[in-house]
Amino acid sequence: MKKKIRVIQYGVGPIGAGIVRLMREKQAVEIVGAIDKDPSKAGRDLGELVGAPDAPWGIAVTDHAGTALGQKADVVVHCTSSYLKDVEDQLLECLEAGCCIVSTTEELAYPFRKSPEIAKRLDQTAKDWGVALVGTGVNPGFVMDKLVLTLASVSQRVDSARAVRIVDASKRRLPLQKKIGAGMTPEEFRRQVEAGIIKHHGLPESVAMVSDALGLGVDEISEAIEPKIADERVVTQFLEVQPGQVAGVHQIARGTCKGQEKIYMELQMYVGAKDSYDTVELKGLPEIKLTIPGGTHGDIATASVVVNCIPAILDAPAGLRTSRDLPMCFFPPSAEP
């Protein structure tokens, strides 16, 4: 029997916990450590922390990355922040420990425009240590980029691309409902947008990836975040939104080439959305459209994409990769190590 894939979980918040539970189902994976800087988690058993029925697992969460990285893992699954500058040192430390990385940091999904210097350092360090890293998830990582590129593989010519994702946040967890501003006044929402608190990260990264991959020559990327105002009362398990209050976010990113729109990406994520779906549309030859009715469930899908990427990142050439480069597939629970 071959050696199992040794994995360390870095960041055990709600998404990290979902990832850990999913990894536990994969025969080929052995979880060998977990890192979380939260002192209330340090020292706890990972299985108990993620609410696993078969806990304890005998894996202690540590707040000291170096201790866990001493375990000689093959892969670190990294879920600590959306911002690349906040995680650069964490990522470098993992690479220098000889680990491949799959990270949910949205700004890592395609960092070459916003953070070319950090991208270069990560790429070089990964190459020096012979490992690969990727930033991915459901979006960025799938709906508005990988799915667009995959659909474009049947295109002879692509003139422009459009992706729209409507998410009904009513059934999502409370932190998400709060994060999108549900129940706020429009004024409070705008203040939080200005303060950088309300924002779905990753749209400009998807625009950049799609532009480069499809050769659309986007030279400017703009982004707007507006409140989605409730026109009727919405009650969720956690909160209530009155008409006139904010139901969630309506975010649009555009990529233009010499002033002409080439890429349009729209995300609506709000409580009480009646029709949720993902669509991708390409103008060109052929004109083609793809729809996922009901949409891709965010929490389930992010954990899936990350865990499903583990075999691909181990197979990838050393360096900084993106979901553009990796063949995306499913990691069967029964797959042999």
Added chain:
Amino acid sequence: MKKKIRVIQYGVGPIGAGIVRLMREKQAVEIVGAIDKDPSKAGRDLGELVGAPDAPWGIAVTDHAGTALGQKADVVVHCTSSYLKDVEDQLLECLEAGCCIVSTTEELAYPFRKSPEIAKRLDQTAKDWGVALVGTGVNPGFVMDKLVLTLASVSQRVDSARAVRIVDASKRRLPLQKKIGAGMTPEEFRRQVEAGIIKHHGLPESVAMVSDALGLGVDEISEAIEPKIADERVVTQFLEVQPGQVAGVHQIARGTCKGQEKIYMELQMYVGAKDSYDTVELKGLPEIKLTIPGGTHGDIATASVVVNCIPAILDAPAGLRTSRDLPMCFFPPSAEP
């Protein structure tokens, strides 16, 4: 400036001609030769043969593969037959000339079950010469396999997969309308099915790829081909079908594991289809469905997938690859060599 990708077209039938026209639009590609065993094509200018407005190109079609392969190409685009045993020697000769190959041979899309020995020889020869080859197209290669695997990247668990493709053949070329039996009596259709003349190739290959990639453990693949009978008169540009006559094919492939159905793939291709679409559906967690309304246009898409695969096959590790391994994307016409 970097060297352009030197390509030889092997087989200049209708699909091959479409591929040649599309390759001509890619700045990074230089077509350096063309092979076709048809004596009426040998010696003709490739540009004229494919009806290019800027013909002649000064590229003579040859019926002698060795002559063209002396051109030291990087890639051979190969479109001569659906059957792997008929093309094995052609493929080996290209590999031994140091060329990567993108082929439309349906049985090459995933040959490991039906033709494991041929697959092994091709893989070994490719590795010996440091090149890679892949069999691909719209189906197999995209709708019923790559799209299924890509969608599965958001899955935590996959219990079964289903793909349905309904194609309206009314607007397709005459050879295709004839190939699907349009206008035949049901008896004649069945005779031609038995003789192996009427058949869409590649469904079992897609079933095998999906089973292996998703870990569905399919141990038996069955296939049925039935006529789709016209219930009203259908008139196309080329022919007429009366009620009771055959309008096209209705083909179903199933993959079962210990008798239980895990994969269902259905292809309906007939004149007068009112609602054409491609759908992929996964049971598991989540339950997810994807639809391409109108469907992926076969002739356009096959040429696209093949040409769009050229950069990917050059980047791939040496050996026999499948669309499962390759990141599929678009090959921008403006991409630099």
